[in-house]
Every structure is written in C-alpha cells, then in structure tokens.
Amino acid sequence: KEEKEREEKIKAAIEMYEPWNSENPSSYEEISTELGTSRAWVGQRVREWKRGQHRNLVPHPINDET
Secondary structure: HHHHHHHHHHHHHHHHHHHOOOOOOOOOOHHHHOOOOOOOOOHHHHHHHHHOOOOOOOOOOOOHOO
C-alpha cells in the first residue's frame, strides 16, 4: 500500500511539473506544497524521470505519438 501511494505521488509530481514542457509554469515549491512533500523530493523525482526512471508511471509524451 505504501509503495502504491509513493508511486501515485511520483506520478503526480512528474505530471504536474511536466519536465518535457519548457513552458510549464509550475515550480517545485508549488508542487511540493500541493503534494505535502519537500521541494528537494519533487526535484529528485523530476531528475530521475529525466534520466529515464519512472517511465512506467509517466511515459515520455513525445514517445507516445509513435
């Protein structure tokens, strides 16, 4: 159960930040406040996603078009 909740938070953080969208106005701080996490936690998850992790939770949207 805890792992599922953690995955849901990771998915939400990445989807809210949209690391693939350079024009997304959301900040780590806004997202962390909404999710009840730290800015550092949000930043770490986004960096992990950029390195290819968590793609099972949030696939790269550009790859979805193929």
